[in-house]
Amino acid sequence: MKEKTILVIDDDEEFVHLMELRLNSMGFKVIKAESGDDALMMVSEKLPDLVILDIFLSDMDGLTILKRMKAPIDIETGEPSATKDIPVIVITGKAPMVENMTRIEGAVDFFIKPIDTEKFVKCVTQILKGAQK
Amino acid sequence: MIKSSLQVLLVEDNPDHAVLVRSAILKSRTQKYEVDSCISVEEAIEKLKTNPYNMIISDFHLPGKNGLDLLDWLNSEKIDIPFIMLTGSGDEKTAVKAIQNGAYNYLIKDDPALFDVIPHAVDEAFLRYLAEQQKERYEREIREKNVALEKANRELKKLDQLKSDFISSVSHDIRTPLNSVQESIALLLDGIVDQKTEKGTKVLEIAQRNVKRLTDMINDLLDFSKLEAGKMKLHIGSSDIQILVDEVIGNLKVLADKKSISFKFDLIENFPKIDCDAERLLQVMTNLVGNAIKFTPDKGTISISLEKAGTDRIKMIVADTGVGIAKENLDRVFERFEQVREKTIKTSPGTGLGLSICKELVRLHHGEIWAESELGHGSRFIIQMPIHYSVREEEKN
Numbered sequence: 001m002k003e004k005t006i007l008v009i010d011d012d013e014e015f016v017h018l019m020e021l022r023l024n025s026m027g028f029k030v031i032k033a034e035s036g037d038d039a040l041m042m043v044s045e046k047l048p049d050l051v052i053l054d055i056f057l058s059d060m061d062g063l064t065i066l067k068r069m070k071a072p073i074d075i076e077t078g079e080p081s082a083t084k085d086i087p088v089i090v091i092t093g094k095a096p097m098v099e100n101m102t103r104i105e106g107a108v109d110f111f112i113k114p115i116d117t118e119k120f121v122k123c124v125t126q127i128l129k130g131a132q133k
Numbered sequence: 134m135i136k137s138s139l140q141v142l143l144v145e146d147n148p149d150h151a152v153l154v155r156s157a158i159l160k161s162r163t164q165k166y167e168v169d170s171c172i173s174v175e176e177a178i179e180k181l182k183t184n185p186y187n188m189i190i191s192d193f194h195l196p197g198k199n200g201l202d203l204l205d206w207l208n209s210e211k212i213d214i215p216f217i218m219l220t221g222s223g224d225e226k227t228a229v230k231a232i233q234n235g236a237y238n239y240l241i242k243d244d245p246a247l248f249d250v251i252p253h254a255v256d257e258a259f260l261r262y263l264a265e266q267q268k269e270r271y272e273r274e275i276r277e278k279n280v281a282l283e284k285a286n287r288e289l290k291k292l293d294q295l296k297s298d299f300i301s302s303v304s305h306d307i308r309t310p311l312n313s314v315q316e317s318i319a320l321l322l323d324g325i326v327d328q329k330t331e332k333g334t335k336v337l338e339i340a341q342r343n344v345k346r347l348t349d350m351i352n353d354l355l356d357f358s359k360l361e362a363g364k365m366k367l368h369i370g371s372s373d374i375q376i377l378v379d380e381v382i383g384n385l386k387v388l389a390d391k392k393s394i395s396f397k398f399d400l401i402e403n404f405p406k407i408d409c410d411a412e413r414l415l416q417v418m419t420n421l422v423g424n425a426i427k428f429t430p431d432k433g434t435i436s437i438s439l440e441k442a443g444t445d446r447i448k449m450i451v452a453d454t455g456v457g458i459a460k461e462n463l464d465r466v467f468e469r470f471e472q473v474r475e476k477t478i479k480t481s482p483g484t485g486l487g488l489s490i491c492k493e494l495v496r497l498h499h500g501e502i503w504a505e506s507e508l509g510h511g512s513r514f515i516i517q518m519p520i521h522y523s524v525r526e527e528e529k530n
Contacts, residue, residue, distance in 0.1 A: 012309060014339045018316045021336070025325040093308035113312035117319045 004128045005029045005046065009039040009065065010054035010091075019052065022117075026124065039065050043083050044074070050127055055092040055102065062090070063101060070106040087127050091115060138165035139259065142180060144191035144203065145219070146172040150242075154190065154219075157251035164256055174198035178206055188259060190217045192242075193227050201227065204234045215258040237261060295469075303484055307350055310343035317343075353484040357469075360493040367410040367497055369522050374407055374414070374449065375400055378437055381418045389426050389435070397436040404439060407447060408522035409498055417491045417502075418449070421514045424487065425453035428512070445520050446500075452513045458506040466504055467492040498522065 006023050010016050011034050020030040031046060033039035043051065043065075051069070055062035068075065069083045090102040093113040102110055109123050141158060145151040155168045169186070171177050173195055180186075189207075193200040200218050207216065218231040218239040228239040237258040240247060317340035320326045326333045359365045382396050389396060418437075425435045433454040442448045458466060469489045495502040500518025 012313070014343070015309070015313050015316070018313060018320060018336065018339065021320055021326055021332070022316070025323075093305050093312065113308040114315040115312055117316065117323075 003027075003029045004049040005031060006050045006052060006124075006128075007031050007033060007039070007042055007046065007048040008052045009033045009036075009062070010052075011035065012054070015054075022121075023124070026121065028124075028128065036062070036065055040068060043069055043086065044076075047082060048086060050124065051086055051088045053088055053090050053107075055090055062092075063105065066090070066102060066105045066107060089120075089123065089127075138167045139187040140185065141166050141168045141188045141190060141255070142177060142184075142186040143168050143170040144172070144174065144177045144189065144195065144200070145170060146192065146195050148172075150192075153248060154251060157248040158190070158255050161252040161256050164259065166255065172196070174200075174203045174206070177203055181207075181212065186214060188215045188217070188255065188262075190219065190255070192219045193224065193231075194221070201230060201234065204231060204236060208235060215262040217254060217258055299469075299485075303350070303354065306484070307347065310346040310350075313343040314340050314347070350484050353486045353490060356490050357484075357486045360490065365493070365497060367413060369408050369410055371406045372409050372411040372414070373404075374409075374439060374447070375404055377411060377415050377418060378439070378449075380415060381422050382437070384419060385422055385426060388423070392426065392429070392431045392433070394426055394429055394431070394433050394435060397434055399438070401439055405441070405447065405520050407518070407520045409518070413494050414498070417494050417516070418451070420487045420491050421451040421516075425451055425455065425512070425514075428455035429453045430455065442517055446517055447520060449516045450513055451515075452511060454511045457508045457510050458504060458512050459508050460506075463504050463506060467502070499525070 004027075006028050008016050008019050008023075008030055009032075010019070013034070016032050016034070020032070023030050028050075031042060031048065033042050039053075042048070053062050053065060055066075066088055069081075069086065069088065072081055072084060073079070074081050074083075084106075087108040088106070089109045089111065090099075090107040091111045091113060099110045099112075108127060111120055111123075143151060143154060143158075145154060151170050151172075155170065158166050158168055169180065169184070171180055174191075174197065177189070177191070181189075189203070191200040191203055200220075204216055204218070207214070215237040216231075216235065218228065218236045219242050220227045220231075220239055222241050222243050231239055238254050240250060240254055244250065317336045320336055321328055321333065326336050328334075328337065356365070378398055382398060386396075422435060422437065429435060435454075436450075436452045438450045438452075440448045440450075467488050469486065492502050495516055495518065498518050499522065500516055502514065502516045504512055504514050506512035
């Protein structure tokens with residue numbers, strides 16, 4: 001069976017590194033994007049099984065990425081979106097109101113830093129291992 | 134009353150009557166007057182155009198234009214001086230009209246007591262005039278103060294909003310390093326990385342760096358609230374500022390090396406020692422040089438130079454080869470809660486309080502700090518401060 005891939009989108013290099021160690025240990029492959037542009041390209045090219053998205057990036061609002069991913073039609077090609085069913089977990093250091101906004105936009109779960117590791121691991125496992133059945 | 138004599142313009146075509154009125158005015162015991170007379174409205178207008186009078190006493194019946202015409206002219210020219218009308222008996226209509234048009238008083242010419250009344254009427258008119266002027270001045274002052282208060286209030290509200298935004302922003306910014314510390318520890322505890330391996334060391338280093346970041350942020354906040362409350366106390370001693378610069382460079386070398394940034398600092402012989410709180414000045418310089426490293430691209434240069442400014446002050450300049458700061462933002466970088474540096478270079482977020490803390494610390498040393506820059510041509514941060522520190526009157530308590 002194919003190894004599941006998770007795309008981590010965050011401009012905090014160190015945190016991405018820690019996240020990679022954690023997710024690797026759970027048996028997932030991690031790909032990384034530090035900017036909004038990179039992230040959108042990787043989402044449509046690599047079609048990861050899960051996206052972990054920090055909502056505050058320096059170049060692009062994470063919410064924009066989420067909206068673009070979840071739109072029914074790919075705005076670049078006009079074709080039906082290939083990314084709209086990829087689950088997205090949003091993490092942020094800021095503003096609890098972001099939680100509601102991201103849920104409306106279709107995020108599957110939401111974590112405020114510092115992240116509750118146990119809950120986070122459970123959430124990722126449920127999404128990816130549950131989907132295997 | 135007013136010490137100098139007041140100028141009264143008397144408009145009266147009957148010369149005998151004019152002499153009597155004049156001597157009656159001069160009888161006032163409370164105020165000195167000088168009386169200038171003329172015989173027609175036209176003449177009065179000419180005089181009023183060139184001379185400042187403090188009061189006008191005018192007969193109603195004059196050859197050609199009458200007293201009411203003169204009053205109209207004064208109103209149309211917006212000349213506000215006390216005006217007393219002299220009318221004949223049975224001419225109350227004129228008197229009423231005069232009062233309606235802004236005359237202070239009217240006197241009946243054929244009143245047997247006229248010449249006894251005149252000095253009192255003149256004094257009273259002038260007193261009322263003064264009182265009204267003062268009232269207007271007070272009202273204007275109150276209006277102005279209200280406007281100023283409203284403005285101050287708006288600014289306070291704005292500052293209060295900034296402060297709340299800032300507090301909420303910082304309390305969230307603190308979560309990012311906190312998160313990294315927590316996750317580092319969790320990785321070790323969960324046995325995902327082994328402390329003894331290279332991976333483990335890297336994770337511990339991340340934790341350490343983020344604890345440092347948290348410490349810096351908290352120190353900034355503490356300094357800031359101390360400064361805000363006016364509770365920052367300096368421990369002044371005589372210091373060799375060149376040793377301080379050396380120490381700053383030593384402390385930040387690792388950070389600069391990471392970006393291959395080089396330092397330039399030339400020692401000056403016999404540079405004077407200065408009175409300062411060495412620890413606080415070190416903090417200011419560390420902040421300036423740290424910022425310079427943050428905003429200078431790889432392989433850039435940071436120059437630190439010292440010079441004497443006049444006989445009793447010194448200047449320290451930190452110049453970088455970074456992106457620079459737009460002119461309109463040069464002063465704002467020192468404002469509380471402002472983060473206006475160009476965002477083209479990725480930086481680790483801080484509290485944004487660093488430079489405003491620097492400014493306050495330099496101010497406590499009776500010095501000034503400012504920035505010079507041009508976009509794309511680097512920035513220069515300059516501190517100028519006295520060599521000798523003496524406690525100021527307002528600081529004694």
